[in-house]
Amino acid sequence: MSRNPSRRWKRQIEDGTSVALIETPMWPWGHLAVGYLLYTLFSRVSIGRSPTASTTLAVAVGTQFPDLIDKPLAWTFGILASGRSFAHSLLIASSVIVLIFLVSRRQKRISLAIAFGIGYLSHLVADAVLPLARGEYQFIAFLGWPITRPPLDSEEMSFISQFMSMEFTPFFILQLVLGGVAAVVWWCDDAPGLQRLRRWTIHRGQRTE
Numbered sequence: 001m002s003r004n005p006s007r008r009w010k011r012q013i014e015d016g017t018s019v020a021l022i023e024t025p026m027w028p029w030g031h032l033a034v035g036y037l038l039y040t041l042f043s044r045v046s047i048g049r050s051p052t053a054s055t056t057l058a059v060a061v062g063t064q065f066p067d068l069i070d071k072p073l074a075w076t077f078g079i080l081a082s083g084r085s086f087a088h089s090l091l092i093a094s095s096v097i098v099l100i101f102l103v104s105r106r107q108k109r110i111s112l113a114i115a116f117g118i119g120y121l122s123h124l125v126a127d128a129v130l131p132l133a134r135g136e137y138q139f140i141a142f143l144g145w146p147i148t149r150p151p152l153d154s155e156e157m158s159f160i161s162q163f164m165s166m167e168f169t170p171f172f173i174l175q176l177v178l179g180g181v182a183a184v185v186w187w188c189d190d191a192p193g194l195q196r197l198r199r200w201t202i203h204r205g206q207r208t209e
């Protein structure tokens, strides 16, 4: 257990009698790494080529999407009771993915929907891995939201307190390693998106001159 109360990841279960602890969250780069590694594997096996700049961007957005929705709604605006609820639900995830699939099919860009979907679903799996490994099944209740309710976030939860909770736990180090592996694989994939990013940066630089 963390010694500093502000760094606690302690959450009361709804009946108020049991307390569980999440010491280390899944960080954005961990989600990005897991999503990219899964997508590049899928892309190589299914279509025999590495990801493109567009599909890399789509998978990257998908890997961050649930946290971009739920964390601000829970921690900044107080609309959700947990930073893992609405957009972390399989029901909402499947609805969003189907919607994006339908839109992208119209525009003949199905590969973008697939990349986004793999990124999105990989986020949910990665968030569920640690609670599953610990047998803390109440912390995977977000998958069934709104039928099953995840434990409430502490009132002191915020982006700052989350970053203050950063500690070199084995799970944290695993995410750093995964990030490194994903960066090497991305580079070996000819760094999809890098050229586009360079062109965009140069273009912006010229416009501001």
Ligand SMILES: [Zn+2]
Binding pocket: 066, 067, 084, 088, 123, 127
């Ligand atoms: Zn999440």
